[in-house]
Amino acid sequence: MTNTKKKILSVFFIEIILAAFLSFGFCFGSETQVSAATMPEYTVALTGTVTKTTWGGSNTTDISNQTVISVPKSNTSGQTEDIVLYLTGTSVAGTSVLYDGNYIASSQLNFRTTLSGDTLTLMTSDGQQVVSEQGAISANVSDGRYRIQLNHSKASGAGYTKWGINVDVSCSFVVDTAAPVIQGASTSTTGIYTNEAFTVAASDAGSGVKALYMKEPNSNVYVAVGTSKTIIRGSKNGRYSFYAVDNSNNRTSTYYVNFDDIPPTLSISGADFGETVAKAFIVSAKDTNSATLYCRYETEGWKEVGTSYYVSNDAKDGIYYFYAVDKFGNRSEEYWVRFMAAEPVGRFIKSNTDNTVYFTWDGDYWTATLDGKSYTKGTWIKTEGKHTIVLSNGAGKSTSYPFSIEHYFVKGETVPPTCSEQGYTEYKCSQCGETKKEDYIEATGHSYKKTTKPPTCTEMGETVYTCEECGFEYKEEGDYPSGHSYTATVVKSPSCTEDGQRHYRCDKCGYEYTAAIPATGHDYSITDEQNEEGNTKRVYTCANCGDTYTQDLGNQAEMVMNYVEYLFEQYSPYMIWVFLATAGVWSVFMGIMIIIAHKHEEKEKAKKMLVNYLIGLVVIFGILVAAPFLVRGIAALVT
Ligand SMILES: [Zn+2]
């Protein structure tokens, strides 16, 4: 058993080497049918009868599957000779035994026997003779069942010396030069790619499949797997190799199935999948077998882009989707990267009917704020004043747009000018309601009518100017009032003690009034004077009404003297001071004059002045002392 196994293995390795050469040939498209031209030298096992004839009769012996048949050489010698039948193909490798019913793999059959006189006959299975020769035959046959017959016949003598030997043996065999058929695999290394479970099966119409051999990916060893093999999903990925051998040792060429049920993987550098980025990135597809990368921009169609795709810094903003498919049809998941590299740029759209605007932009993922608050694209901005829109791309880039909205004045009512006021047109801001006046028209000016009024006794004359359009008027002063022109009539005359009355009436305007005439007062005069012992009495009488009164004057001289003395007494305490003051002034004055005279060396003059000074002092003293007495004397004189 061990020996047999070793034998099979050695044959097996030879076949592998052979197969390698053959497959090399197939690579160039050769479809040559494999023919196992090399075959062992078979010793044919023979089955049949051996008949020995003598004078006494014949004796027949059956033999079965015998490779060496030993027979007598002649009736005398006692020597024997061996019948051995050999079969070879076109070339020989080793030896073997061909038993009845065995398969051989060569269409070229070369039989030879050890005894050249023996007749060899090759027959078909239905009894047709192919060829018959002595000692050796050769034939080129097609596949089928054949029988090789060997006839060894010798005879001699007669009667009791009669001797004969007759051997009739044969062996059936089947010629099978066709290699098994393999289904489910390809002779081309690139023939079959699959990501599904697959089955490779070998069949052989002739000798039948001895075994299907399979080599797994990355393995160096073929392993017999029966007549068919199913590889399920989840098995090792790569190229599976197969060949099959039939029972006549016909070997198929090598068949292949490329199996890959693992989808490609996508890798990215410069970004991460599912992220928003602002700079270039590259996506690559990887697979144990080559993978094809597909890219889709936004809603555009998928495009095949080789094995990697570079999104450069100036690429279009938007979402890029990726997936990859290997040549087995395994499809990866879909990934995306949102690319936002462009500076966000927007624009204002101004209203046709006022100054309001809205802001809009093209970037699908951009957002904006208006004065720091979220702004919805396309919203009308009506608030007047300064504003700022900041447009952001969501990936760190933004652009500022300062702007302002001015009033939008719409022409309103036109007010015509009046005599005194300008006309104008009113404008109203349709956004905020603010109003303003413009387009002024000068006032037309009044259209005056002049009315002149002469002055009266008491009122100024005037000229009135009245506007006929609006009634506005103003006045100009005319002549001064003429004043009343009274005629006076005394209604009641005044007496000495009572007022009278005078009535006045203006001749021009009839204005009248009554005024009092003051009482005249009495008109006294001295009508009588009496003097008794220095006392004087006087009688006064009014010339108009005769009213009288008496005045008692008393003693007049005494009264004056008393008064003067009284004054002198009042004056005397101050007299010495008046004298000193007057004398002082006199002294200073004269002192200066005397010094001046001395300086001018007018000694005579100075002497006179000194005398005058002394006289002056005496005079001053005299006047001061004498004055009261002088006054008293004058008073007495007067009285
Ligand atoms: Zn406004």
Ligand SMILES: [Zn+2]
């Ligand atoms: Zn007017």
Ligand SMILES: [Zn+2]
């Ligand atoms: Zn008057």
Ligand SMILES: [Zn+2]
């Ligand atoms: Zn009187």
